[in-house]
Amino acid sequence: MRSAANVTAMAATLLLAACGGADARVSGPSPALTETQMRGPAGDYPMVLGAPFVVDGVTYTPADTMNYDSVGYAQMADGAGVSGSHRTLPLPSYVEVTSLESGRTILVRLTERGPMQGSDLIALSPGAWTQLGLPAGSRMPVRVRRTNPPETERTQLRAGGQVPARMDTPPGLLTALKRKLGLAVTPVAAVVPASGPAPVAPVVKPEPAPPAKAKVAEAPVPKPTPAPKPKPAPTPSPTPAPTLAPTPAPTPKPTPAPAPKPAPAAQAAVSSAGLYVQAGAYSDKARAETVAKTISGSVSQAGRVWRVRTGPHKDRGQADAALAKVRAAGYADARVVTAP
The missing domain is CATH 2.40.40.10 (RlpA-like domain)
Incomplete structure (x- = not known):
């Protein structure tokens, strides 16, 4: 029973x-x-x-x-x-x-x-x-x-x-x-304090025009007095010019060819080592460890905060893929950072 x-x-x-x-x-x-x-x-x-x-x-x-x-x-x-x-x-x-x-x-x-x-x-x-x-x-x-x-x-x-x-x-x-x-979001810039005075548009003062350059009165230029024409000197009989032996042209020195400029070194590829995805920085270490477990990341101390990161990632493509996963886990402010 x-x-x-x-x-x-x-x-x-x-x-x-x-x-x-x-x-x-x-x-x-x-x-x-x-x-x-x-x-x-x-x-x-x-x-x-x-x-x-x-x-x-x-x-x-x-x-x-x-x-x-x-x-x-x-x-x-x-x-x-x-x-x-x-x-x-x-x-x-x-x-x-x-x-x-x-x-x-x-x-x-x-x-x-x-x-x-x-x-x-x-x-x-x-x-x-x-x-x-x-x-x-x-x-x-x-x-x-x-x-x-x-x-x-x-x-x-x-x-x-x-x-x-x-x-x-x-x-x-x-x-x-x-x-x-589905909630309406009011832009922060549109919020005006109810009790405060309405904002006054700043008055733009016109810039003063640059001062006109003072014209300097030019003194009248005196007209030149024509000089008296000199009397023509008697024309001497032409003296035959001596025949000069031609001067040999100097042998030009060989100009050394300019040294070739060194080719610019190939730009070193930017190392992508040290790329991390940072989910956030927390003042509470326990909280940071919890987040790290959620995204399979690690915790490192930076001053008075604890950073939660994944990585390092070998290239930018791998870092962007990891960033998408972290944001999908709810950390919309996550970003790609470099060490340290």
């Missing part, structure tokens, strides 16, 4: 999950773990996917998508700590959520299926909503990107705490993400 009752309860649970109602939530891992185990590494395993389900006529199929990166809207829902609900990513898993309004980015642990109504991309707990700096009672545009944080950060989120916010998303990437979501 007891076994039959258990089977009946399990069947009812599966039927409720298949209906896709507001209470059809999948969470994991198993609640059989102790509180200590839930806060340790075992609390993240095994990850649960679950069967496809329907919300408002749309079928959602959970999948273990490692490079998940999407934009949509977030809503606030119940939940502990800095957690969230998602319709398709494994449970539990970790995502970076970015506000498309401010660029602020935080780490969130996904623990449940949802939202179970509407078309919003993710539901955030009050703690996550507050850390992201979103206004209460609203739907806000966000970016959700799956990540693989270090165990220290996982432990903090499993215990109900929060980890420091990530580096803010740069304005250029925010603009691209807003366009991807």
